[in-house]
Amino acid sequence: MLVDVLGYVGIVAFAASGALIGVKKRLDLFGVCVVGITTGIGGGIIRDLLLGIHPPVSLDQWPNLTVAFASSLLVFVAHPVIDRVWRGVLLFDAFGMGLFASTGASIALANGGSSLSACLIGATTAVAGGVIRDVLVNEVPLLLRRDLYAVPALIGSTAVAVANGVGWAGNLGLIIGTVLATGLRLLALWRRWNLPIASRLPADDQVT
Numbered sequence: 001m002l003v004d005v006l007g008y009v010g011i012v013a014f015a016a017s018g019a020l021i022g023v024k025k026r027l028d029l030f031g032v033c034v035v036g037i038t039t040g041i042g043g044g045i046i047r048d049l050l051l052g053i054h055p056p057v058s059l060d061q062w063p064n065l066t067v068a069f070a071s072s073l074l075v076f077v078a079h080p081v082i083d084r085v086w087r088g089v090l091l092f093d094a095f096g097m098g099l100f101a102s103t104g105a106s107i108a109l110a111n112g113g114s115s116l117s118a119c120l121i122g123a124t125t126a127v128a129g130g131v132i133r134d135v136l137v138n139e140v141p142l143l144l145r146r147d148l149y150a151v152p153a154l155i156g157s158t159a160v161a162v163a164n165g166v167g168w169a170g171n172l173g174l175i176i177g178t179v180l181a182t183g184l185r186l187l188a189l190w191r192r193w194n195l196p197i198a199s200r201l202p203a204d205d206q207v208t
Contacts, residue, residue: 002171003106006178007044008067010099015040015068017092018133019075024089025137029076035136036072041065043100043129050121051111090189093130093142097149098182101126101156102174106164115161122157123150126181148188148195156181 018039022032041058048056058064104125108118127143127150134141142149156177163173188194 002174003103003110006099006174007103008063010096010103011040011044011064011067012071013092013096013099014043014129014133015071016075017089017096017130018136019072020079020089020092021133021137021139022072023076023079027137032076033069033072035133036075037065037068038136039129039133040068040071041129042132043104043125043127046128047104047107047121047125050124051108051113053111091186094182094185094189097126097130097153097185098156098178098180100129101153101181102160102177105157105160105177106174109161109164115165118161118164119154119158122160122177123154126153126157145194148185148193151195152181152184152188155184 015036019032019036022035025031027035041064044058044064045056048054048058058068101122103122105118105122108121109115113121130149131141131143158177159180160173160177163176
């Protein structure tokens with residue numbers, strides 16, 4: 001099924017982003033793999049808990065965990081070929097976010113969730129792994145920065161729910177949702193789009 005393939009690709013992308021940050025933070029092999037694996041499967045675990053799937057698929061079956069581990073190990077070994085580690089993190093993170101937003105919404109619908117729950121669970125799936133990753137390495141989560149992050153995820157999951165509501169083929173909704181979420185995130189990074197912060201703050205209260 002396309003949802004399974006996209007799910008694995010999303011795990012690879014998120015695990016790679018987590019492992020790259022681990023390398024950037026000069027963690028050892030174990031630390032890099034822990035951050036990578038947690039980032040790769042964290043969103044799926046949160047999704048399954050919200051949907052009442054016990055135990056979560058990533059903790060009950062070997063493929064997800066294995067894919068995340070292999071991706072983390074590959075990044076640890078091959079990171080010198082990446083010219084700019086931080087740029088690589090953002091690229092992998094954008095793809096992982098888009099893939100998880102669409103697959104999370106699709107899985108929510110397949111498990112009897114409403115369109116609203118699919119939108120919210122899809123967005124939660126997309127951002128949870130990145131939040132866990134940033135917390136583990138003591139960074140302010142991308143979700144809480146000015147970058148457009150949660151908004152593209154919500155748009156992508158909403159596209160899947162809308163496509164399902166109008167009767168389009170499930171795979172079409174997955175593709176549209178993934179392209180929308182990932183494309184908007186990459187476009188925001190390229191054009192430096194972000195959400196506004198409160199105006200007229202004292203200089204000491206502004207975070208740079």
